Amino acid sequence: MNQASSIVSVRHVHKFFRRGSERVDVLNGLSLDVLPGECLGLMGPSGSGKTTLLNLIAGLDTPSEGEVWVGGKLVSQMSEGELAHWRTRSIGFVFQFYHLLPVLTAYENVELPLLLLPLKSAQRRQQVQTALELVGLKDRMWHRPGQLSGGQQQRVGIARAIVTDPELIVADEPTGDLDAKSAQEILDLLIELRRSLQKTILLVTHDPRAAARADRVLHLDKGQLVTDSPVLV
Secondary structure: OOHHHOOEEEEEEEEEEEEOOEEEEEEEEEEEEEOOOOEEEEEOOOOOOHHHHHHHHOOOOOOOEEEEEEOOEEHHHOOHHHHHHHHHHHEEEEEOOOOOOOOOOHHHHHHHHHHHOOOOHHHHHHHHHHHHHHOOOHHHOOOOHHHOOHHHHHHHHHHHHHOOOOOEEEEEOOOOOOOHHHHHHHHHHHHHHHHHHOOEEEEEOOOHHHHOOOOEEEEEEOOEEEEEEEOOO
16 A cells, blocks of 8 residues: 555554563554545454554554554654644544543533534534434433433444544444444444545454455554455445
């Protein structure tokens, strides 16, 4: 792939930690590109480096060596303050266990990222309502997480991820806590939103059924890419 045409470009990235005098390598010289509008699946055994790679791309961590570019910006060289500002506008997060605040309603949970942006209350209200409508929860916006099913809670999580109109959505095991029917509905929703909103999605999963919905699947093992397989959808 051409780096200039990629929304994500990872170049010769290493990530290691120190455990006393021992160096523990998590990623070993990894390079990859993701095209705009692509749904990329990341698979591999536990400890293979999938979540570490996702965190580096999302600006939640920095590489020990190498470069991470997202949307033409060198994310790996940003300061903490720059990263916080960039993440708010550019990255939408979807988590396995939803990470919703139980004391807040669905509306309030989705609104949280917008409170960090210079928006008027009317603008926030419009964006929250639109996001909840897109995920099919307009009639549940005043319910708290405890009043929602697991699938509905993940829909709230997806609404929160898209409410700032980010260029990239990162989803870490988004169906891992759901039954088969709810998992299928969430995958259908993510793929539909990706097509209708023209979003790029990075999907970490252990589930072959989830990976089968991606355009392409990368397999990691011991911090390195071992295959790069197109997937028919």
